[in-house]
Amino acid sequence: MFGLWKRYLPRALKQRAMVYWYDTVARMNTGDDLLFLNHGYSGPEPGSRIVDMPPDLEPHRYAIQLYDLLARLRNWHDKDGLEISCGLGGGMMYVERSYRPRTMTGLDISAVSIAACRRRFGGSSLRFETGDAQAMPFADQSFDIVINVESSLNYPNFSAFLREVDRVLKPGGSFLFADYRRSDKVAKLRRSLIEMAYDIEVVEDITPGIVRGLEFGFERKRNLIDRHVALPLRGIVRGFAGLSDGRDEEREQFQTGVKSYLMAVLSKPKGAAPVGSALSLGARSPAEIQVAAAPT
Numbered sequence: 001m002f003g004l005w006k007r008y009l010p011r012a013l014k015q016r017a018m019v020y021w022y023d024t025v026a027r028m029n030t031g032d033d034l035l036f037l038n039h040g041y042s043g044p045e046p047g048s049r050i051v052d053m054p055p056d057l058e059p060h061r062y063a064i065q066l067y068d069l070l071a072r073l074r075n076w077h078d079k080d081g082l083e084i085s086c087g088l089g090g091g092m093m094y095v096e097r098s099y100r101p102r103t104m105t106g107l108d109i110s111a112v113s114i115a116a117c118r119r120r121f122g123g124s125s126l127r128f129e130t131g132d133a134q135a136m137p138f139a140d141q142s143f144d145i146v147i148n149v150e151s152s153l154n155y156p157n158f159s160a161f162l163r164e165v166d167r168v169l170k171p172g173g174s175f176l177f178a179d180y181r182r183s184d185k186v187a188k189l190r191r192s193l194i195e196m197a198y199d200i201e202v203v204e205d206i207t208p209g210i211v212r213g214l215e216f217g218f219e220r221k222r223n224l225i226d227r228h229v230a231l232p233l234r235g236i237v238r239g240f241a242g243l244s245d246g247r248d249e250e251r252e253q254f255q256t257g258v259k260s261y262l263m264a265v266l267s268k269p270k271g272a273a274p275v276g277s278a279l280s281l282g283a284r285s286p287a288e289i290q291v292a293a294a295p296t
Helices: 002-008 011-028 055-071 090-099 111-120 158-168 183-194 207-216 218-228 231-241 248-257
Strands: 080-084 103-110 127-130 144-151 169-182 199-205 257-268
Touching: 002 248, 055 090, 055 144, 055 169, 055 207, 055 257, 080 090, 090 103, 103 111, 111 127, 111 158, 144 158, 158 169, 158 183, 169 183, 183 199, 183 257, 207 218, 207 248, 207 257, 218 231, 248 257
Parallel strands: 080 103, 080 144, 103 127, 144 169
Antiparallel strands: 169 257, 199 257
């Protein structure tokens, strides 16, 4: 069902459907034990301790390791950070606790998710705003670091999103990105990132680590659905999560090469022209981009 609506619904209806869905997920999170919605990342062994974390975050290990894969590549001290599509706020909370940016702001199109974040993290320094990743409610050059994890595949206009990233990012700032596509769409995703005309430090295929994260996090994901979702809706939610008949269909699609997962670290040159301007059209070719081997 989700594959059909993603492929065939008009953009406007698709976006409304996604907002409604994430509003519903936020309302289901009555026990506040759901902080992340990403696939997770792991090394080769179950429980691989890529990141040391306190006991209260240990249940979220694999989802956190995906965030840390990006966050550790930047010095956040005295920086203003933005997470686009912050969801239920777990990634922001982890970055703030572990890397201590000067400020950390989260943006999400789901007003219900933002209300849940404000309630849950109301005593912290985290700031949350409702808004669209393709038309953000922030002034130009407001942030030093922009992070976006496993959300962009749902944006109706990915190019508009990249233009907004460029608009709100300060010269010299960093864009940290992780997401997946069907494998036949990955070349287009790479081209879109290259056409930003940023300094691209890393583009990595991290699919093997995503497969392991999905495998090791499978039981917790299934238990969360059974605990929070009413029986008549469990089939729909399991479909969204890629689970059915005791199988992790999403993991199988990554294992068989149907889907691929990329991470990228890009730096905005000082004095760079905005995305889409005449100066930005002279982007480098793929041969000029460092494509690192997938982490193990």
